[in-house]
Structure formats: C-alpha cells, structure tokens
Amino acid sequence: MAKNGKASSNGKAAHWVGKKLKRKEDPRLIQGISHYTDDFKMAGMLYCVLVRSPHAHAEIKAIRTDAARALPGVVAVFTGEDTSAVGGIPCAMQMPDLKVPRHPVLATGRVRYLGEPVAAIVAEDIYTASDAAELVEVDYEPLPVVIDMEKALSSDTPYVHDQFNSNQAFTHTLKNGDIEAAFKKADCIASQRMLNQRLAPIAMEPRAVIAEYLPGENRLTVWSSTQIPHLLKTQISVMVGLPETAVRVIAPEVGGGFGSKLNVYAEEGIVPWLAMKLGRLVKWNETRRENFLATIHGRDTINDVELALKKDGTILGMRARILADLGAYHQLLTPLIPQLTALMHAGCYRIPAIQIDIVGVFTNKMSTDAYRGAGRPEACYNVERIMDIGARELGMDPVEFRLKNFPQPKEFPYTTITGLTYDSAKYQESLKKALKLAGYDALRKRQKAGWKSGKYYGIGVSTYVEICAIGPSAATPAGGWESGTVRIEPTGKVTLLTGASPHGQGEETTFAQLIADELGIDPGDVNVIHGDTLAVPYGIGTFGSRGTAVGGTAAYLATQKLKAKMATLAAHLLGCKPADITIGRGRLSAKGGKKSISFGELVMSAYTARNIPAGFEPGMEATHFFEPSNFTFPFGTHIASVEVDAETGEVKIEKYVGVDDCGNVINPLIVDGQIHGGIAQGLGQAMWEEVIYNEDGQLITGSLMDYVIPKAHFFPEFTLDRTVTPSPVNPMGVKGVGEAGTIASTPCMVNAVCDALAPLGVRHIDMPLKPERVWKAIAAEQSGGMDPLPPELSSAAKRGTSAKAGKSSTRRRP
Amino acid sequence: MKKNVTISVNGIDQRASVEPRLLLVHFLREVAGLTGTHIGCETSLCGACTVLLDGRAVKSCTVLAVQADGRKVTTVEGLADGDKLHPIQEGFWEEHGLQCGFCTPGMIMCSHDLLEHHPSPSDSEIREGINGNLCRCTGYQHIVAAVRNASRKMSKRATARAGAR
Numbered sequence A: 001m002a003k004n005g006k007a008s009s010n011g012k013a014a015h016w017v018g019k020k021l022k023r024k025e026d027p028r029l030i031q032g033i034s035h036y037t038d039d040f041k042m043a044g045m046l047y048c049v050l051v052r053s054p055h056a057h058a059e060i061k062a063i064r065t066d067a068a069r070a071l072p073g074v075v076a077v078f079t080g081e082d083t084s085a086v087g088g089i090p091c092a093m094q095m096p097d098l099k100v101p102r103h104p105v106l107a108t109g110r111v112r113y114l115g116e117p118v119a120a121i122v123a124e125d126i127y128t129a130s131d132a133a134e135l136v137e138v139d140y141e142p143l144p145v146v147i148d149m150e151k152a153l154s155s156d157t158p159y160v161h162d163q164f165n166s167n168q169a170f171t172h173t174l175k176n177g178d179i180e181a182a183f184k185k186a187d188c189i190a191s192q193r194m195l196n197q198r199l200a201p202i203a204m205e206p207r208a209v210i211a212e213y214l215p216g217e218n219r220l221t222v223w224s225s226t227q228i229p230h231l232l233k234t235q236i237s238v239m240v241g242l243p244e245t246a247v248r249v250i251a252p253e254v255g256g257g258f259g260s261k262l263n264v265y266a267e268e269g270i271v272p273w274l275a276m277k278l279g280r281l282v283k284w285n286e287t288r289r290e291n292f293l294a295t296i297h298g299r300d301t302i303n304d305v306e307l308a309l310k311k312d313g314t315i316l317g318m319r320a321r322i323l324a325d326l327g328a329y330h331q332l333l334t335p336l337i338p339q340l341t342a343l344m345h346a347g348c349y350r351i352p353a354i355q356i357d358i359v360g361v362f363t364n365k366m367s368t369d370a371y372r373g374a375g376r377p378e379a380c381y382n383v384e385r386i387m388d389i390g391a392r393e394l395g396m397d398p399v400e401f402r403l404k405n406f407p408q409p410k411e412f413p414y415t416t417i418t419g420l421t422y423d424s425a426k427y428q429e430s431l432k433k434a435l436k437l438a439g440y441d442a443l444r445k446r447q448k449a450g451w452k453s454g455k456y457y458g459i460g461v462s463t464y465v466e467i468c469a470i471g472p473s474a475a476t477p478a479g480g481w482e483s484g485t486v487r488i489e490p491t492g493k494v495t496l497l498t499g500a501s502p503h504g505q506g507e508e509t510t511f512a513q514l515i516a517d518e519l520g521i522d523p524g525d526v527n528v529i530h531g532d533t534l535a536v537p538y539g540i541g542t543f544g545s546r547g548t549a550v551g552g553t554a555a556y557l558a559t560q561k562l563k564a565k566m567a568t569l570a571a572h573l574l575g576c577k578p579a580d581i582t583i584g585r586g587r588l589s590a591k592g593g594k595k596s597i598s599f600g601e602l603v604m605s606a607y608t609a610r611n612i613p614a615g616f617e618p619g620m621e622a623t624h625f626f627e628p629s630n631f632t633f634p635f636g637t638h639i640a641s642v643e644v645d646a647e648t649g650e651v652k653i654e655k656y657v658g659v660d661d662c663g664n665v666i667n668p669l670i671v672d673g674q675i676h677g678g679i680a681q682g683l684g685q686a687m688w689e690e691v692i693y694n695e696d697g698q699l700i701t702g703s704l705m706d707y708v709i710p711k712a713h714f715f716p717e718f719t720l721d722r723t724v725t726p727s728p729v730n731p732m733g734v735k736g737v738g739e740a741g742t743i744a745s746t747p748c749m750v751n752a753v754c755d756a757l758a759p760l761g762v763r764h765i766d767m768p769l770k771p772e773r774v775w776k777a778i779a780a781e782q783s784g785g786m787d788p789l790p791p792e793l794s795s796a797a798k799r800g801t802s803a804k805a806g807k808s809s810t811r812r813r814p
Numbered sequence B: 001m002k003k004n005v006t007i008s009v010n011g012i013d014q015r016a017s018v019e020p021r022l023l024l025v026h027f028l029r030e031v032a033g034l035t036g037t038h039i040g041c042e043t044s045l046c047g048a049c050t051v052l053l054d055g056r057a058v059k060s061c062t063v064l065a066v067q068a069d070g071r072k073v074t075t076v077e078g079l080a081d082g083d084k085l086h087p088i089q090e091g092f093w094e095e096h097g098l099q100c101g102f103c104t105p106g107m108i109m110c111s112h113d114l115l116e117h118h119p120s121p122s123d124s125e126i127r128e129g130i131n132g133n134l135c136r137c138t139g140y141q142h143i144v145a146a147v148r149n150a151s152r153k154m155s156k157r158a159t160a161r162a163g164a165r
C-alpha cells in the first residue's frame, strides 16, 4: 500500500492502491445516462400508488373502493383483505423478551402510524393512479395515540398493540464490573439527561420498486432501490410464496441509502404480489412525502447517563438508562440498533465498570432502524458529551481529561468493559494531530480574550471510536460475511462479482484498484458487477462501513486463490515450481526472470486448456466467502470551533477539523468524500434536523421545507487529515469509513456550543441547536439577572444546578 | 383537453399531446425518454430536477410542460459534445463531486447557470449559488471544488478562444 508506506501483499510496491483514482462509475452518472430504478420504463408497465392512513392510530371501519375502480385507466384496487396471504414485513432480530407484532403489508383492522398503507391502486399511468387514490374512501375510528415514549410506559397509557398489554417491546441490560462500588467510591458523579432526536435519513433518491412476473418461466424479477439485494430476494420469496430460485432482485443505481434501504419494506412485498396477481409489470415510486412518512427513521432515544469519577479525572464507571422509541412495528433491524448503542458505551476510554439498561418502546410512529451510524452515533454522543461534562465538573480541560483515560497503543488489541476487542488504535496520536491542525491553544486563548468583549467562542472536541466492518456472523442476525467472485475472462479482462451492493461508495473503483494491484493489471480492465442476484453469488450488502473491509477482503482473497492458480499454470508452462513464479505488471515470470509469459497468454491457455497440468481445473475463476474474525474499530478526533451569539442564540461554525483513522486507505479521494458526507449528516443532527410528530401523531416535519437538510452554505470548508493504524482483522489492513464523520461530529458540535456558553452557566442543550433553543438555554441561566461570570466562578456557581434542557445534576461528595 | 406542445430538448424538437397538468420533469423523463433529470421531491425543494429553460436554471418539477411550449430546454444529457465532456462534468469527475450521483445532474445544471452568469465565483459564492440543490452524500465540499475546477477550465478556454480570434 504505497501511500501508506507499505508494500502490497505480494511484496511489490502498490501501484494503484493509495491513489486518488477518478471513479469508474462517474462517467455514466455525470452524463445522466445511468439507471436508477425509476429510470426503467418497460412496455405495458402499470403504476402503483398507495393509499395511506391519515391517522396515527385508528380502527378501519370500512374501505370503499368503487369510485376508484370506476375511474378510466384504473386496473385494480386492493386492500388488506386481499393481501392477507402475503407474508408479513420481516424483523431479523431474536431476543428473549422481544415482542414481535405481525406487520402486514397493507393494514388490516387497525392502522398504527401515520402513513401506514391501507390500499394499493394500480393504473395505466401515475397521474390516474394518484387520482384514484383520492377516490378511495376509508372510514376510520380514531383511537388514542401513543407518542411520548416515557408516557407509553406508564400504567394509564393506551397500547399500540393491545395483545401485549404493554408498550414495552424489549429490555436489554449490559453490565460488567462492580458498578455499584464504582459509584460508591466516586469523588464526583456527572450526570445528564440527553435526548437523541428522531431523524429522517432522506436519501436523495426516494425508494422505488418495479416487479415483473413471467409465469411460464416462473420468474419474478424485482428492481428495487435497496442496499441488500440478496437478503431482499430471500425475504420476497417468503412474502409472496415463491421458491427463492424463482426470484431475482436487481438493485440498479441506488441513489443513497444511509441505512434506510437496508430494509425490507411493505412495498417490496406488495409490488411483486401485484405483478404476480395482474400478470403485468408494476412500478411504485415513493414520493418525498411518503419517504418522510413510511421510510424508516433513525435515533430517537432518551438517555440518562452518569459518569463516576475520581478527583484526578480517572473514570471509575459509567451508567446509562436508555429509552428507545421503536415506532409502531419492527422493521428489519429495529430492536438491534439500541443494542449497538449499549455495546459502544466504552468509547475510547478505560472504563472499569459499566451498566447500560435499555427499554425499547412501541409508539404510534414510523419504525426507527439503521440510519448512518445505527446506534453508534447515539453511543458516541452519550460518551463524548458526558466526558466533557465530567471534565468540566472537575475543572479539567476536556483534552487533558481524555488523554488521562485513553488506553495506550501498546494495550491493543484492547478488550473493553462491554466485551468488545478493539483491534488497533493510537488515540493519543490522532488527538494530538487534530489539536495541532485546529490550533487548539490559540483557540483557547482567543476564547478567554472573547469573554472580556462579550464574545462566546467555543471549542468542541470529540474523540470517537466506531465499530465497523460488520461483522462476525455470530454477532449479526443474518450473516456478517461477504462474497467475492473474481473471473479473468479469456481476453484477460477481469470481472468481479461482489455481494457488497453499493449505493454511492465507489466500490467499482476501490475494488478495481485493489484487484489491479494484485494481478498487475490496469483498474480499467476490472469490471465490478453488483446488485443482481442472478449474476452475483449470495452476499450481504453495503452497510455498517463494511464494503471494503468485508466485501473488499472477499474480493482480495478470491484474487489470491486465482493468483495461486495462475502460478500453478505458469509454472507448468515455464517449467519451474509455482513458488518461483512472480506476478508482475502484465507478466508472470519464473525465478531469475529469464522465462516469462504474458498475463493474456497465460489466461487464454487456462481456457483453451490444451496444455494444463494434470488435475488442473480449466478456466480462471475463484470465489471467496470472507468471514471476518472480528469487527474493526476506526477512530479519530474531530474539533469544532464556533461562535455563539448570546443575544440571538445563533451558532456560527467557524472551523471544523477531522483527523480520522480508517486503517490503510485504498482511494484517498473516496475516503475524504465519505468523511465529508458523514460530517455533514452529523452536523445536520446537531444543528438542524428533527422529525417531529405532534400529540395527535401528525408529522409536522413531513417535507423538505420543514425538515432541514443541510445546504452547501451552512458549512465552512472542513479540514481533514488522517493517521493510519492498519487493522489486523483483514489482510488489507482496512477498517471502514462510511459512518465515521456522522459519529464524531454530532457530539463535537454540541460540545463546542456548550463550551462556548459555559461562562453563562449553560451545561447542556438538546439537539438540534436551533437559535431559539440556544437562546432559551441562555435565558434560563440568565433569568436570575446575574452578569455572566468567568467560567471558573461560573462552574462553581452552577454546580449542582439543573440546566433547562433536561434533568441533570452533579453530585459531589463532601 | 390535451394540448399539443413542441419543446426543443437538447436541440431536438419533441412534439406531444399532453395533459395541461403534466410537469416538465415528467415530460422530459416519460415523453422525451431522458431520465438524467431526477425527481427528489416534486415540490421545488431539492433541485434534483434542475434543467435549463432558455438558458436559465429552473426546477422542472415546478414548470408545466405547457409552459415550456415553444421554448428550449437543456438537460444534463445535452451537455457533453459527443464523447467530450462539458468542463463542469469534468470538474465533478476530477474532484469527486458525486457519490450516489442522484443529485448530480441537477447540481451540474445549476452550476452551469451559476458559471454562465458568474464565471469566477468565490467558494462562498459557489455555496450560495447551489443552495437550492440538496446533496445528502458529499457534504458539498467536493462539489464546491468541482465548480471551482470547472470555472478555472472554462475561463482558461474562454481566454484561449479570445486569443485565437
């Protein structure tokens, strides 16, 4: 890996790995000639529109579809009664006390969240289908709604699912070390209630599904904007009752996912069923409004976090009680997400005792599930916020406090109190590099000077660690391995079939780079195929920052198998031992370099097979299913510098610095892009984004007008750098980078703003940090009419008081 | 009561009889068969559907096909000159200005309008200039670099052309 100062595995300097190669996928995308699901238009195709519930919780008394059916151009209208034979929407999780309600593709009897589909219209064109949807009359009897997840657990609450006699969907406890003793002997206990608000993933391409059924061939083909074509194929076969061999799923160009397309949705059952029922091609296309209503949401937890500390800043233990709003039903991984949160509460710190208690709660809302980071941003937020709060309680600089509690590089692999084994890290190095890049000392000086002139500058530091390359199968609900098939075609061109179906991550380029180096060829000669279950061996998909670390490794190991095969054949042809063959650029040579054969000739001779060793399998193809032995644990430090206008509550992001360590880097351009996008989404949560349901369960942030996706001018230029600590978990030493920015940036930003407002006594503000909320937090502290105090005095004055935004306290032992 | 329209799309007249409510974006995608113009919201808020109408960027989900009757539309498919990419397309490619690519055609058309009227924008002018277009993947930084890159190329070429004259 040249860029990282390493040789590639075959001992030669890497040629392509580490280079900022322009992406192979881009020419079709920048010319608008690629195909997302909605871009396919086939002859005879019908259009489906779903009628959705306008209530969050209601009894369906009657559905009248006659008027809709009578509209010219309408082909059919179906309701929940018609689709009762379609299998339910699956949840992959199993837990001892998990309550799993049946989750029908079209509601029957009751609707339990706003936007739940109740009827499907099929028409000759989309306009007619939409008109017909307006003509469907549904009589609803509204029921009391469950919106507040805390109230949902009280004794006098209505239930989302009556049969459970409770809204508690599951409990989960992670406990290790003597937590009671830790808190008993603490000099100081920092505690804070923190809300991690509900978010909408908002991939720019809304979901879309097309299905075609050919009864003669018994072949159902489904095009879907999905991150997991193979898992979807299995689930569709169950939902519609076809043998899995009859189902083909194609994920064409996918316009972003961020976890929201790591799922199996109602429409992925309905549309295939419609195609089978009607014998016609059917297309459904999500509107943005539907995307807000009926594509999974993320986050939505209430966290009470406590940190037990010694006077000198040593962490003794951590406790957290977490309520997780799951929504009305489980989607594929809904109950898993809070468990990932529990696992990552050790952060990058030495914590001797821990207890995390989680309660999953049903409410009348859309399901929550994996959204970029999926449980880890929530953990990182709790951890990085409470570290700052703890440091402030002790009057320590947050950097000094962190350095005191990091494990040392020589302690890796490091086993955390939550039972994970962190593969490799140098937290200190990353932190120091970021401090330098940000000019930390100068920022602190300016901050102090600012107080004199009534300027509130804040510096936020977040040192994160994330769990990536998901993951060993034992720790995942549906397999954590990945497949790669490398085929060198007779002409010497290479096809890679990867199970890690991407949606913007640039795997066509990254994987081509790594294979090109291994085979001594040009990345332009490697064609990466993905997203078609008929072409590609079973795979898992792209999510959890696993694409390169797991999918890339599968491709790499398949290539190693081929190299061994090539060496065997070359040795036979050149009259030497396979061990004496080296694969160079375009040629394979025998030791000494006198005899050699070109790559093309060698490959062709594997196909013509006229002169092969005894027992040699003709052809040049190998498959590897890679099962990782552990997760990987990328880490880094992000630093934000902000100015807060105490008069208006407005926050200005002045500088944003990220130093990330994702192990070895294959394409720095792509890695930087992933970090940028991650930071933007994390800052989106910190500053602007929020899904709000009102008390009736109506979604009041159901459009891009009301739900603020960050725009270009919201951000300064991000300053990035990295450290490189290769992972020992896979042969390429890569870790994963897709979620790092999202995980790091959210607490970084809140830390910065709370740091800025420390002199005013503000201790914590819940996200998003909209001016109004920031202003209120300041006003709450100022209502006593006190003049702003310098922080040394202020923290003494405010010690033990509660901030406006939530229950919080600090108890000090006498 | 369909209406006959003739819209010049990328220099080719597209004639069709359309419902008055047909959106220009649907005309482009369904009638003209040009699916490079994407639909991300249908409510004028995301910019994925941005095209040029008589040279100015518009969100084609908020223009009716009948309003474009007799006018010239340029979509992302009309930018490259055969195999030769437009400098803005080159910029996006060279600077990794896209990930999933869904926002990209709209971003490119919006940048086209920006650079046409403002050939050498500063970074903050670029950020302001594309603020009607959402990208969820890139965090915009590489998009800004892409537009900067294109601006450099375009002014260099303009200077070269002027010099040759």
Ligand code: FES
Residues within 6 Å of the ligand: B038, B039, B040, B041, B042, B043, B044, B045, B046, B047, B048, B049, B050, B059, B060, B061, B062
């Ligand atoms: S689709 Fe036109 S602005 Fe979003």
Ligand code: FES
Residues within 6 Å of the ligand: A204, A255, A256, A504, B097, B098, B099, B100, B101, B102, B103, B104, B134, B135, B136, B137, B138
């Ligand atoms: S590249 Fe995916 S939305 Fe912009």
